[in-house]
Amino acid sequence: MEIPYIVTPRQDTGLWNAKIAIWLFIASEVMLFGGLFSAYIFLRLGADASHCPHGLLNVPVGTLNTAILVTSSITAVLAWGALKMRQFSKYKFYMGLTILCGVTFLTIKLAYEYPQKFQHFGVFIKQEALLKYEPYLGNAYLSTKGLTPRIEITGHLHNKAALTDPNEKEYEIALDALNADPTNPEFDRPRLIQKPVTEKVIKIDKEDVEYASVFAPRHSSFFAIYFTITGLHALHVIGGLVVFIYFWLFGSILYKQNPEHLANRIEVSCLYWHFVDLVWIFVFPVFYLL
C-alpha cells in the first residue's frame, strides 16, 4: 500500500507527514526539557549562596562545544541544500562533516568533561570545624570583603581507599588553587580559565567532614541536575547521529528512488538537530555561566 503525503503536502494542513510528526515530537521534547529546566531553577533559587556553582564547570571547553554544535547545524543545512540541488557527493561530504562535529561534541563531553569531574573531590566541612580549616577556606578574608563564606575544600583525593575503608580516618587531598591560596584576590570571583590542582596536600579528619564526594550526581543538587540534563542532551545528540549516519551510509538507495523524499527526511532530521542545538543554547549559559 502506498503511503500518501510523504513528499507532497496535504491540501488541508499544507504539511507532509514527517514535517508535522517532527514538530509534534519537538513539542513533546520542549515539555520534557522545560520541566527539567524548571526543576533546576527551583533548586537553584532554594540553594544557599555558599553553594553557588559558578566556576565549577570548564567554560572554555563549554564554549568550544557550543561552537562545534552550531557548526554542525550549519553543515547539516549545507547537506540538505546539496540534496535539494541534486548534488549527492556534496551531500555526503557535508553530512560527513556534521557527523564528525557531533562525534567531537560527544567525545569532549563524555570522554573529557565528565571524567574531569569524576576525578575531582569535594569535602564539606562541619560548621564547628570551619575555624580549624580556615587556612584553606579564607573566610575571615572573605567576610572583610563582604563575600559569601566557603564551606567546601576541593581537589584530587590521594587516598581513594578513604571513600570506602572505615579504618582510614582522614582524606588526603591535593588542593585546588583556590583552597591552596584562599586569600588571593584573584579567587574572589569565578575564573574563566581554571587553574590546575596544586601539589599542596592536606589531611582532613573524617570527623570534621559533613559530607564528601567526587563531583558526581551525589555531590550536590547542582551536579545531579547538571548530569541529568547534559546526559539527556547527550542521548539526543546520539539519537541524531544515528539518524545522520544511517542516511549518510544508506541514503543513496532512497536517493536513486526518490531524491526529494531523501531531501525531506534530511530536512526533518535537520529540524531535530536544530532543536538539539536550541537546548544546548540554554544549557550552556544556565549551567556554565551563572
Place this chain on the structure above:
Amino acid sequence: MNHSQPNDRPADPCEIARNVKTQIQVGIALVISTLGAVAVSFAPFHSQKTRIFAVIGVALLNALMVSAISMHLKSEKNIIRQFLVFTLAFVFGLFALTALALLDSTGLH
C-alpha cells in the same frame, strides 16, 4: 493523485543559496553572541541580577534566532505555530508552579 511520486527536479538554486547563506549568518551570530555571553558572565558586575538578566537575555535571543530562522518558524504553517503555543503555555505553566512553590516556601506573598 500520487502523493509520493519521485521528483527529480532540483530546487531553485538562488532560493537554496539564499537559505544556506542565512543559516550560515545565524550560525556566526550564535557563536559571536555566545562569546558575548561568556564575557558578560565574567564581567565585574556588582549585581548578580544584572548578570543573570544579561546572560539569559542573550540565550533567549539566540533561541529566537534558531527557532525563527533556522527552524523556519517565522514562515511555517499556522497549524505548527498553534500547537507550539499550547506547548509553551504548558511549559510556562510548569515555571509558574515553580514560582508559586517558591513563594509558598519563602512566604513572599
